Amino acid sequence: MKLTFDCIGSKGDIYTVTFHKSEGNVHCECTCKAGKHGQLCRHRIDILKGNPASITSDNKSSISDVIYAIKDTEIGKYLLQISQLETAIEVAQKELVFTKKKLSATLR
Ligand SMILES: [Zn+2]
Numbered sequence: 001m002k003l004t005f006d007c008i009g010s011k012g013d014i015y016t017v018t019f020h021k022s023e024g025n026v027h028c029e030c031t032c033k034a035g036k037h038g039q040l041c042r043h044r045i046d047i048l049k050g051n052p053a054s055i056t057s058d059n060k061s062s063i064s065d066v067i068y069a070i071k072d073t074e075i076g077k078y079l080l081q082i083s084q085l086e087t088a089i090e091v092a093q094k095e096l097v098f099t100k101k102k103l104s105a106t107l108r
Pocket residue numbers: 015030031032033034035041042043044
């Protein structure tokens with residue numbers, strides 16, 4: 001399997017995200033600066049999470065093929081962990097704001 005998506009970056013640049021699947025392993029590259037340096041970029045994360053918002057090529061529906069390809073791989077496991085950690089951070093940030101408000105109110 002090889003799938004290519006054109007994605008728009010935050011400054012309007014177009015990057016190419018390519019997925020390859022061979023022998024059960026999924027590999028993904030992006031032509032953006034972060035991607036070229038082997039860092040996890042927003043373009044790859046969005047597609048891996050099933051978010052087609054930044055895709056500008058006419059194959060947005062192929063995102064489901066990516067989701068299917070990563071289903072039983074470590075990638076799916078890590079994405080779930082990232083999602084859970086992001087949720088935990090959101091909850092902690094809300095609790096932090098709430099607790100600071102309570103402290104502020106108590107100090108009046
Ligand atoms: Zn990228």
